[in-house]
Structures are given as structure tokens and as C-alpha cells.
Amino acid sequence: MKRRSWLVLLAVVVGAIAATFAATASSKPAARSAGSIEVLSLWGGSEKAAFLKVTDAFTQKTGTKVEYTTARDFVPVIRTRLAAGNPPEVAIIPRPGVLSDLAKQGAVKDLGSLGISSSYMKARYGPAWIKLGTVNGKLYGVAAKANSKSVVWYRPDQFKKYKLTPAKTWAQLIAITKKLKAKGQTPWASGAKDSWTLTDWFENVYARTAGPAKYTALFSGKLKFTDPSVKKAIQQMLQILNNKYLFGGVQGALGTAFVDGIGLVFKPNAKAQLYMEGGFVGGIALDQVNTNLKAGKTINSFPFPTINPKYDSPMVGGGDLAAAFKDNADVRAFLKYISSAEAGRIWVSTGAIVSPNKQVKKSAYPNLLVQHEAAQVAGAKVFLFDGSDLLPGSLADDWGAVLQNALQKPGSISSLLSDFQKKAAKEF
Amino acid sequence: MSAQAPPLQVPQPKRRFGRSGEGTFRERLNGIAFALPALVVLGLFVIYPAYYTVRLAFYKSDYLFSFTDYIGLQNFKDLFQDKDFFDASHFPPDGAFFNNLRWVVVYISLTLILGLTIAVLTVRVRYESIVKSLIFVPMAISATAVGVIWLLVYSPNPDIGTVNAVINAFGGNPVSWLGKPSTVNYAIIIAYVWASTGFAMVVLSAALKGIPTEIIEAARVDGAGEWNIFRRIMLPMLSLPISVVTVWLFINVIKVFDIIYVMTGTTGGPGTSSRVIAFSMYIETFSGHPGRGAAAAVVMLLLMIPVMILNIRRFKSERVIT
Numbered sequence: 001m002k003r004r005s006w007l008v009l010l011a012v013v014v015g016a017i018a019a020t021f022a023a024t025a026s027s028k029p030a031a032r033s034a035g036s037i038e039v040l041s042l043w044g045g046s047e048k049a050a051f052l053k054v055t056d057a058f059t060q061k062t063g064t065k066v067e068y069t070t071a072r073d074f075v076p077v078i079r080t081r082l083a084a085g086n087p088p089e090v091a092i093i094p095r096p097g098v099l100s101d102l103a104k105q106g107a108v109k110d111l112g113s114l115g116i117s118s119s120y121m122k123a124r125y126g127p128a129w130i131k132l133g134t135v136n137g138k139l140y141g142v143a144a145k146a147n148s149k150s151v152v153w154y155r156p157d158q159f160k161k162y163k164l165t166p167a168k169t170w171a172q173l174i175a176i177t178k179k180l181k182a183k184g185q186t187p188w189a190s191g192a193k194d195s196w197t198l199t200d201w202f203e204n205v206y207a208r209t210a211g212p213a214k215y216t217a218l219f220s221g222k223l224k225f226t227d228p229s230v231k232k233a234i235q236q237m238l239q240i241l242n243n244k245y246l247f248g249g250v251q252g253a254l255g256t257a258f259v260d261g262i263g264l265v266f267k268p269n270a271k272a273q274l275y276m277e278g279g280f281v282g283g284i285a286l287d288q289v290n291t292n293l294k295a296g297k298t299i300n301s302f303p304f305p306t307i308n309p310k311y312d313s314p315m316v317g318g319g320d321l322a323a324a325f326k327d328n329a330d331v332r333a334f335l336k337y338i339s340s341a342e343a344g345r346i347w348v349s350t351g352a353i354v355s356p357n358k359q360v361k362k363s364a365y366p367n368l369l370v371q372h373e374a375a376q377v378a379g380a381k382v383f384l385f386d387g388s389d390l391l392p393g394s395l396a397d398d399w400g401a402v403l404q405n406a407l408q409k410p411g412s413i414s415s416l417l418s419d420f421q422k423k424a425a426k427e428f
Numbered sequence: 429m430s431a432q433a434p435p436l437q438v439p440q441p442k443r444r445f446g447r448s449g450e451g452t453f454r455e456r457l458n459g460i461a462f463a464l465p466a467l468v469v470l471g472l473f474v475i476y477p478a479y480y481t482v483r484l485a486f487y488k489s490d491y492l493f494s495f496t497d498y499i500g501l502q503n504f505k506d507l508f509q510d511k512d513f514f515d516a517s518h519f520p521p522d523g524a525f526f527n528n529l530r531w532v533v534v535y536i537s538l539t540l541i542l543g544l545t546i547a548v549l550t551v552r553v554r555y556e557s558i559v560k561s562l563i564f565v566p567m568a569i570s571a572t573a574v575g576v577i578w579l580l581v582y583s584p585n586p587d588i589g590t591v592n593a594v595i596n597a598f599g600g601n602p603v604s605w606l607g608k609p610s611t612v613n614y615a616i617i618i619a620y621v622w623a624s625t626g627f628a629m630v631v632l633s634a635a636l637k638g639i640p641t642e643i644i645e646a647a648r649v650d651g652a653g654e655w656n657i658f659r660r661i662m663l664p665m666l667s668l669p670i671s672v673v674t675v676w677l678f679i680n681v682i683k684v685f686d687i688i689y690v691m692t693g694t695t696g697g698p699g700t701s702s703r704v705i706a707f708s709m710y711i712e713t714f715s716g717h718p719g720r721g722a723a724a725a726v727v728m729l730l731l732m733i734p735v736m737i738l739n740i741r742r743f744k745s746e747r748v749i750t
Contacts, residue, residue: 009461016465073694076714083493101716105491193607195695248604252584254698255607260583269587394715397695401512405699408609419511 036065037330041092041320042074046287047280050352057346058337064330082107087325090334092144094320095389096132097396103135108323110138114332116339124339128383129356133321141321142339145347146356148376149200149278149316149386150304153265153285157298158185158273166302170208170236173305177245180273187245189272191261192253192407195400197277199388200316201241202403204276206233207314208307212382215314219387221428225421231413234406236307241407247272250407263289266299276304278318279373283352286369295367303376315380318389319356348374393427482729484722493718503723512700513708513724524696524703525727530613531684531704536677538621540670543628547636548658560633564626571623575690578619582606582691606691609701616691616702620684628673635669636662668742675739682728685710705731 043051048070055066069088071077075098081087087107093099102108111121111133118139121130125143133141152166152173159165162183167173180187191197207215210229217223218230243249247264248256256264258277265275266285275281282301286293293299306313322338324331337343344360347353351366354374362378365371377383388396402420406413485504488497508514515522546563550556566574583589584604592602605615639662647657663670685706688696696703696711703711705728713721 009458013461013464017468073714076710079491079714082491101491107491193693193698195693248584248602248607251604251607251698252602253604253607255582255584255604257693260585260588264585271585393717394711397711397715398512401695401700404695408698 035063035330036067037089037334038067038069039090039092039334040069040071040074040077040088042070042072042094044070044072046283047352049287050283050347050350053350054338054343054347057343058334061337062330062333064333066334078102082325089326089328089331090322090324092320092322093141094318095396096141096319096321096385097390097392099133099141099321099323100135101392102323103138103140108140108325109327110140111142111324111335112138114324114327114335116142116332116335121339124341124357124359126356126358128385129319132319132385133323141323142335143356144320144322144338145353146319146377147279147317147354148303148373148380149318150204150313150376151277151279151281151301151373152304153262153275153277153281153299153301155265155270155273155298156296156300158270167305169305169309170307174239177240177274181245186247186272188240188274188276189247189256189261189264190241190253190275191256191258191277192241192250192404193256194258195397195404196388197258197261198237198241198403198407199396199400200278200386201237201276202233203316203384203387204304205236205307206230206387207316207382207384208304208311209233209236211308211311212314212384215384215387219390221424225417225424226414230417234403234413235410238407238410254404254407259284259289266290266293268292279354279370279376280352282367282369282373283350286351286367295369299369301369301372312381314382314384315376316384316386317377317380318386391424391427395424395427398423478729481722481725484719485726487719489718489722491716491718497719499719503717503720504727507708507712507720507723507727510708512703513705522701524700524705524708527613527702528682528684528704528731531617531681532678534614535617535621535624535681536674538617539624539628539677540673542621542625543673544632544666544670546625546629547633548662551633551636560629563629566623567626569623571620571686572690574619574623575687578615578622579606579691581619582615607698609698612692612697612702616688619691620687623687624677624680627676631669631673632666635666639665671739671742675735678735679732682706682731 039055041051048068052068055068059065074091074093075095078087078091078093078098093102099108103110112118116139118130121139121142129143129146130139133139133143154166162179162185164176164179167176177187190201203215206218206229209232210218214223214227214229218225218227240246241250241253246253253261261275262277262281262285264271265273267290279301282295282299285299286295303313303315322335324335339357341357341359341361344355344357345364348355348360348364348370349366351370354365354370354377356377362371362374365374388399391399398420402416405416409416483495484493486498486500487495488499488503490496511517511523513523514525516526520526546559550559553559569577580588581590582592582605584592584602584607586592586596586602589602591605596602603611605611643661644657647661652660683706684704688702688704688707689710692698692702696707705724709721709724709728711721712718712724
């Protein structure tokens, strides 16, 4: 071959290799300049918009930019980025179980080393919230937002039409259900395709039928899932979650995702009347699903009713904990900001969250839906963290799958529970 | 006329092509140089990760995917004892493994049949390119987008779901296609077939056009009916392209994950009824058992190997009809 063709060939080969590496290199996240941090969490839609207001205020105050990354399946994303040595600076995690796993692996920094003392935390958070972020005696997570999951959502205009009042006991709830059904309405909608909604149902019912002590034991591995109280609670759930009272029956509910379920009750052609899920439903319904809703007139909530009067109404709730993977001045400033009264005030004024921060005034809550929820969170005599979020490893998803199966095959509950218990025993 | 000049001796280059072919040193170097970038990329991004994964399957491993805690075949044992993965305790057997087999049978046959039918029928039609473009468009959409589209199509709410709206219009009751374990798998398969038929159709259509028209004309002159022509002339001549498409579809279906994840949420179908092997790999890897996830990946690899061997053998022995 002639000399010139050799040179051409060489250029092509080198160019090809260079292009390959350039292509793969550019898919790495751009190196973050000093003065900017990345925060990762699972919120999208209206919840994300609310959080961005907080980060914008932080940037205005300190000049540090905040890049927010949405990751609905945050566990795989965090794990892969950790393995790649490229974790975000801060992640806000809704599962204390996951935070505990990460802390035990040494992936997150303990707050003491970041300059956040326990007295700082005690001034802002009640003991329950501090305990949640604590692993092996050290504090790893700052509670950023809280929500109650013991909330039933309804349409006040429909209740007025059928002369119904919010239920205080389970018997009253069933009575409302039957009356709505008798009048030709579908009483309940459920987003059961997202199995965590079913786990919330279970937790509320279990806390009220078996009591807080058994609840805590169950979700920390000290009580077996084959205990009769578990089956009893599932059967109690099935008094409402069945083909008679659910929109589309059990199969329809299993084919409906969580936000679509909200839409079934609150969109203009409502197909159902009642929806049980956390306090965050209000924000999503008002900002995303149907902006014409009027709090108090066409959307309102009441607390999940009591079942066994002995156990009254424990509040099952969730919370998101902010944890740091790296230590630098920007991260410390961000954590301090997130736990400040100002950030809390800005965030709650969007109506998207309830703040666990003691220093946030009640007057900051903008509409009566979040005011209800905040009152419930603050006034809860017994507060139980969402059980499935406490489960380690893959148990949370597997537990959701068990409940989905239980809904379809009420006769096989015992065998489903014993199979699940075998898995759980290995994880705990 | 005197003696003619001796015939010109054209210098023959020293070259022997063929199996044990070795060109000149320069030619070999050329060949290697052209192949080098691809080999480097393959080595870095395919061969090394494959070795890593296979090795990882024998360890318990941790969140950093390192080789800790050698446990031999324990991961595979755990996998096959997990009822969500492999449940042969009753007939028909359940679990992600068998669900994948169901996918293999239904998905491949549907896609092939549809692709072939459309390829054969559109050849005769004037608006052939319009039809083909329309059928090919779904190939350009990512599996996630396909999942989102069909989620809406299958919605149990008749105001949103196309299928249920049609059923409602005929007076039936809406069916929750994705909420029933008996229909969810077929529903997702249909969505994926919709997305992949374009590929089968395009390959088979090109192969179809490669069949010499004289043969078909001759058959027609001899009085063969259309169906006979299809069965006895076209199909045998298409057998190589069909096997190529089948292999591609098979590999696709063993790996399928994204469309199931999008359409059924994080658990894999009502309960665990729509899980497949790749889904189990995802769940195991990210719930703290990377070793088991790697074992699932090895299972996928083992399933694909026989098909690849068959295919390579076919390529070597068959000759493409020109």
C-alpha cells in the first residue's frame, strides 16, 4: 500500500478509538464545580417543584448551586453510583431501612462528623424523628419531610349529597361504604398496582388491630409474619378491598397505579368516592391531578378510623431522611439549611409537605388539607413509622407482592405468609 | 513474420486466499488494524464484564460488587429454590423462569407470523412503502415509551383505556388487563410484539425480494396456487433469514425487562406473576444480593448459548441463495 493510504488508515484507527472513548466519557456526569452539590431523591411532578423552591432559596442565600436528580427507583441508582465511586452529595431517602443498610456499609457520613450535634437536632426534632435517623447509636439522617399515612380522602360535596359524615370507627366506615354502594356509587378506589399502597393499608389496619407493640416487633423481625394477628389484619383489609367495593374490582385496582387511583376519585368524571393514602395525596391532587379542586369543598380528609378501641388511632407515617455521602462545606451548609425553620417554612408553604421540624410554625401551612395533616403529625399520641419502609433488602417489594396476591386469593393467605416468612427469616 | 515476443509475464503477487489464508504481512496488518477499534471496545465492554459477572455469580458479594465470600453454587441453589423464580411444584409451573419460556414461545411465534404475513402481503400492493413505514415506526420508540403507551391503552378506566373503551361501547364490562395474572403476561407480550414486528417484517421483506422471480413465475405457469407457492418455494428459501430473525428475537426476549418494569411497577405484575429472569436479576442485585443477580445473568447466558451455537453452525453450512 502506498504511504499516503497508510497514514489515512492510521488516522481512521486513531480517530475511531478516540471517538469511542469520547462517547463513553461524555456520558459520565459533568464534574461538579466547587460551589455546587447534587441532591438525589424520588420526587417528581408537583413534589419536585415544591422541593426546588427550597433549593432555589438555598442557592440565593449561599450561592451554592443545587442539582436535583429524580430517581424513582432510588435504591438501584444509589447502589450503582456508589459502586462506581460517584454518589450524589446528598440523598433524601424515604426508607430508614435503606439508610440503615447504607450506614452499616459505611457509605453515608455520620452527622456528628459533619458538624451537626445532637443538641442541634434535639432543638429541632422530636425523639421519634431522631431515633429514625440513628443507626448503632450514631445519627445519619436529618428528617426533611414527614407525612401521615393514616388518612382517608373523600369528596365533601358528595358526602353532603348522601348525608354522610366522616367515620371515626371502622364500623362507621363500613356503613358509609355500604350506603354509597346502595346508592349506586363505587365506594373505593385503590392504586394497588403500586404495591406500597397496599402495605400502607395493612400497616394502618394492623396497628389498630394488633397494637403498636406487635407492629414494632413485626417490622423489626422479632415477630413472625405467620403470627395469626397478621392474617387477621389482612382479612380485615379485605372487608373493603374486594370486588364489591373497589372500582374495577380487585383486578381493576391491581391494574391502577397510585396517581391514577387519586384521579379516579378527584378527576372531573369521578368513578369512586374514597381513597386511602398518605397526606401527600392532597398536594398531588390539587397541583397535578385536578387543579380545580377546592380544599374543604371538593376534597378533604379524615383520619383513619379506629378498629379496636383499645388501640385507638396510632398514626402510621413516613418521613424522608437527608443523608450525606460526601463531606464538604457545601454539604454541611445544605444539611444545616434543610433543618432550619426557614427551609421548613418555604417547603410547607407549597402545600406539598408537613415538616417534622419543631421550629416550623403552624401558620405556615397554606391550606386546610396540610393543616389537618400537620395537626395529625404533631398531635399523634402514638407514631409508627411505615413498616414496609423499615424492612431490609428486597423484603419491602416482596411484602407488597404478598399483599397483592392476598387480595386475589384470600384463601391462600396462610401459605403466602409462610413463604414470605421463610424469606424474611433470611434477611433479618 | 518472425518470432513473436514471449507472452508478457505479469508478476503474480504471492497470495493464497482461503481458510488457512494468509495474505502478505501488510494485508494481515491492514485487517487487524481495521478490526482493532471494534476488538478493543468489545473486550472492554463485553468480554470483561461478562467474565466479571460469571465470576461474581459464585460469591455472596456486597454493595460494591466486589468478590467477597466465595460460596460456590449456593447462589444458583437459592435462585432455583425461590418460588418466585422457579416453581415446579404444580402444573403448569410458575415463576420467572417459566414465564420467560412462555415469552419465548408466544412472542417469537407472534412476531414471526405477523412479520412474515405483512412482508408477503405487502409485496403485491402499490402502497407497500406506506404500510411498511407505519409498521416499522414502533421500532423507533424506546421500550419504556412503548410501555407507557400501552399502559394507557390497557387502563381499566374506560375513559382512558382504548381496549376497555371499545369493550364498553359493545356493552361489556371493562377488564383490567394488567391487573389479572392470567392476562398480564399476554398483554405485555402483545405490546412488545407491536414494537418488534417491524424488524421481522423488514428483514423478511428484503429476503423475499431476493428470491428470483423466474422461479415464482415458473411455478405460476405450472399452475401452482398462491398458498403452495408460499409454502413450498418462499418458506424454504426464507429459512435462513427466518432463523436469523428468530435468533435476534430469542436474545431479545431472554433479556426483556424494561417494558415489564414500566407496565407493572416494582414487584413484577400482580404479585409476582409477570416477572422474568432479568427482573429477578434486577431485584436480587439491588436488594443486597449482587451474587444472586449475577447468577440470574449466568442463567440467561446459558439459555442463549445453545441457540448461538446452532445459529453459527447454520451460517457455516448454509449458502445464501443469490
